Amino acid sequence: MTPVPAASAVTASLNDPRYYLANFRFVLAWVVERHGDLLNDAEHALVACIEALPEAAQALLVRMVMRKGEHFRTARLDYPEIGDTEAALAPLVEAGLVEADPLLDLETLFQQLRLPELRRALAAEIAAAGLPAATAKAALHEALAPRLAEPRRLTDWWPEAPDRLVRLAVMATCDRLRLMFFGNLRQDWSAFVLAELGLRHYERVAITPDSRAFGRREELDAYLALHRLRERLAAGEPVEALHAELPAPMADNAWLASRHRRLCVALGRQAEREGQGEAALALYRRAGWPESASATPRGPGTPPAGSVEARIRHLRLQERRGEHAEALALAEPLAAAPASEEEAQALERLVPRLRRRLGLAPPAARPEPDHARWSLTLPPGPVEAAVRDHLHDAAAPVHYVENALLTGLFGLLCWEAIFAPLPGAFFHPFHQGPADLYREDFVARRRDRFDACLARLDDGRHREAIRATWREKQGLASPFVQWGALDDSLLERALACLPAADLRACFERLLEDPKANRAGLPDLIQFRPGAPAGEPRYRLIEVKGPGDRLQDNQRRWLAFFHARGMPAVVCHVAWQAVPEAREDG
DNA sequence: ACCCTACACTCAGAT
DNA sequence: AAATAGCGCG
């Protein structure tokens, strides 16, 4: 085991005017050391090439890497700590890391030039198209796009341009390095600065040298391929083209297979919006019943391995298309062995609708909502605060906590299990939580650790354990603890009033499906420390204003509270009529 | 986990 | 021409 250095120990001091270069070089060294076998020759050569550049050139390269897009006007590359931009640029162009005067399509030209510049550069075209001189940028682009489809260089688009334009040629490789380092593409170079500024604090977790996100180059390639398709989807490209390019899911990597399914669902939803019902169904089928393409369908009574959301969307789309019998034939086996509470809940709504449409006997009537209901009429305002203030009493204080209290207590009690240094869970200094938090086997891999943490609920040790973590880990990023939403008095009231058995039940439920059950908890909690013995010393209150309704995850938590005999109510609010603010007239 | 997540709010359509 | 969205930045 080598300890991962604390984030604060690896981030460059902001007193260094080229702090960002120090951070970038830290990543280069880290990747070469730990992921060297995943780099091809060209990538190794690129790293060596960068290291051999003059420092000003390296710094300018990193400035470009950290900025948005690949194209830059040289006038916009003006950095005091770098000095002469042209001098710093020359070695980058020489080495092929930056392309001088690249071909630009019209869209890029419009991004790079300001409107007055475009009017000068394209004066002839604007006149030829008969466009008014004051045409707005978007309208100008739309009007000229058909006539100017051919890419040209800036020196051709606008020979009188006062500066040059360059293109960073290594952005894709830098993204790949970033992906190897972070194990995702949502984190970027700013993680270093935010940590250095003290805006983010991370737990230090020991890791093995071989602990990393990717074991094989093909996995990186697969991640990047899915990511590029997702980007094109977000950019508005029609689904048809993307669907055709969808790669086969990676058979031996459950994480990447799940990312593949999520992309299928996203494509399916867009296909629905585009009116491509058949394509949407095919995508949902692919994500929802992934192994049904092979010749090994699972036996009856076993839920499919695919995405619940994909299956439900498939059924709903079939319903909308009038394919009720086909939908029911798929739905009934699922209802007999749902993969999760979410799926069961969705099918409880779907199957009766389908059966009714087909003239079949409705299934047994669903039980009525079994949570307590209150109704209040209050003066208008933010609805949760209105109810909190209405119910609040010195002897029965109310806190507006939503998910923060129960997930926070869980995160504090189970800190050691969550941040346990398992292989593949932590591999850089900027983890909010373990990388495998939402994977199928997250809990199974840590069962004993979680059991040990929860065992403290059985003899009251949990209180001191939670307080200790609250003190010692204060402010460290955690997927469960929102530090700002808790305070000492809330914590002490919760520890005094929440029975350990109730906490244990909630935490077990969280562990059954951390992703689905981490949300949906009621808005308010009221503590009654002085309640007579035998009466509950807390109650949970979900507030609903006019026009709001319970979400699925809220209903599932309420059903759970009811089944466990835990006090939870839904409080429906109506607004008091406000005396009309009269206008003088 | 800033194309994600969580929650409330809004609208439309079915019953 | 004031308001605003997006970006760059530490």
Add this chain to the structure above:
DNA sequence: ATCTGAGTGTAGCGCGCTATT
């Protein structure tokens, strides 16, 4: 009237600059 699904909006570090409408 009630239920349901789908879509939208807000918020995510905070500040200053700038391009655009």
